Amino acid sequence: MLSNSFIFHKLSRRAVLKFLGVAVPGAILGYSRFSKPQPFIYQQDSLSLPSRLTQPKSVVIIGAGLAGLACAYQLSQRGFQVTLLEKSPNLGGKIASWTVQVGNETFKMEHGFHGFFPQYYNLNSIAQELSITNYFQSLKFYSVIFKDNIYRPENFYPSHSTFPWNIVDLWFWSSNRLQWGINLLKPSHWKVFKAITGVQIPKIFTIFDKISVTEWVKQGFPKGIYNLYFLPFTKATLNAPDILSTGELLQFFHFYFFGNPEGLAFSGTKDDMGTSLVQPFIKAIQKNGGQVVSEGIVNQIICNSEKIISLTYQQGNSQTGVPFWVERNDYLTNSHITYYGAGDRVFIVTSNHQEAISLTCTHQGCTVSRQTDGTFLCPCHGTLYDDQGKVFKGPAKQNLLHYKIVQQKETSIQLIGIPTLSSKEDKMLKADYYVMATDVPGIKQLWELVEEDINPKVTQQVVTLTTADPFAVGRFWFDQDFDWKYSDFTSISGYKLTDSITLYHHIQNQFIEWSKHTGGSVIELHAYSYKEKDFPNQESLLIAFEQELYEIVPELKRANCLNKELVNQKNFSGYPPNSYDNRPKTKTEIKNLYFAGDWVKMPFPCGLMERAVSSGLLAANEILNQEGLQRRILLTVAPSGLLKI
Known part of the structure; x- marks a missing residue:
């Protein structure tokens, strides 16, 4: 039986x-x-068409995450004059890297470990074209x-x-x-x-x-x-x-x-994602004549007769004159202080209710906590600011940024940077095509900047997009190593916060070398989606991560923690019930505007990084098709299951 x-x-x-x-x-x-x-092949042209332009055409792509990078790479290969705009100083979006200081040494920090699966056919095909497959190693x-x-x-x-x-x-x-x-x-x-x-x-x-x-x-x-x-x-x-x-x-x-014939084993990058993947993308785009602009913040988009006419942007000015909305954070707000925003983008309203102070530490970007005496303390590296946000002690060199409150609604405020002598002049861009390849908060902010003729259908699709619960990454340096019998990236179930652990001193070269000459270890914990009510600030996240790490690896209780870094954001795409029908497609109702990003409705199975890359290539294919050029062949797993529902 x-x-x-x-x-x-x-x-x-x-x-x-x-x-x-x-x-x-x-x-x-x-x-x-x-x-x-x-x-399986998706969207293969039946005719043999030209591969490159014979006359100049231009495209502006907003957002240098994987979707924007893939789109810019493909179009620059085909002869388009590409301008890639990224608001952050670090290119790559969720695969960006930046430098952190640990003692006398510097390392590259990321938004968390990313696994490259064999069925990431479109991403892997670009890696082959960029000749960077040796930058990856199987786990x-x-x-x-x-x-x-x-x-x-x-x-x-x-x-x-x-x-x-x-x-x-x-x-x-x-x-x-x-x-x-x-x-x-x-x-x-x-x-x-x-x-x-x-x-x-x-x-x-x-x-x-x-x-x-x-x-x-x-x-x-x-x-x-x-x-x-x-x-x-x-x-x-x-x-x-x-x-x-x-x-x-x-x-x-x-x-x-x-539907995947490749199994669940995957690869990781031998170096940080910026070095291993983002920089090769950027070099290829620039080699093809593309222009890449970091710290380029769009502040106006002109639309007329269902067509984008132009946009303007500022570059290199964190105190931009572009207004933006932030929602009230009810988990932090109390009877004395009102907080707005979440993750690493939190603001506190001053007592006169005319201004707001950014709580993003100017050292490494952690969110500072307000102390009982009114000062602000960074939980990551100890910078202390006074009650007005001026640096009092610690590694930070710049004061917390101040913003003017432009408008106020019941649950949100609109902020704008306070002008300074270093404010930059606007730059205008005009192009034949435009691609918006930002994250969900980014596309919503961009849409508020569209002036004149705004398509109501696209507007409704954009404003109803949602973000998921915030995610957090804690990376810790210890002066001791430990035995580990599981995979170097391991999923963990049953803890209140932690969902995975990564042993970076077994995977990436910079940490392998550090471990060899110090005998130490570098461990990362990742919380994929936590509830803000359970962990309302970054201090509570760090405490929980450390407690759970010592449960997972008890040997580390005897070690000294040399450094800790925290990444905490609320910008990943949400896929809630009843959202599929209204999700925007790559091609929009606006004639020369296309969307790319993991929030776009996809016509074939895909996920995470492969979803982002495939959406960027879909946007590029739409533009190629518009110009009568051969579209790139896109691949996927079996498009449907064996059984019928």
């Missing part, structure tokens, strides 16, 4: 296929155990561990098989296979199984976009499967289960597992 553990281990290959209803010979061959399925396998050992550790390896054989492989790998709890004779379990193996875009969203993952699980999800796989990987979307669309989760799982 079959147990409630996974049913397939008792069935032959033929019986499994018969059970699943796979009767078409082509389907059987395509999912053969011995023949690795190949990537060989991937572990998931559980607090208090409620489950045994899970390890994932390259598989080279798609459904159903990747499940068979997983069953053999898993030391928790008897706790999966799947019983396909139970109607609710059968419905779950059909849903996760029958993904079809957009049908999966028609059925499942209306319900959150938390609500869906309550309808009868196998407990073991959820705790072992779905909960850890749901958080890897950087969206919490209670506010994540089930449709989005199902396409995410299809891309990473059920």
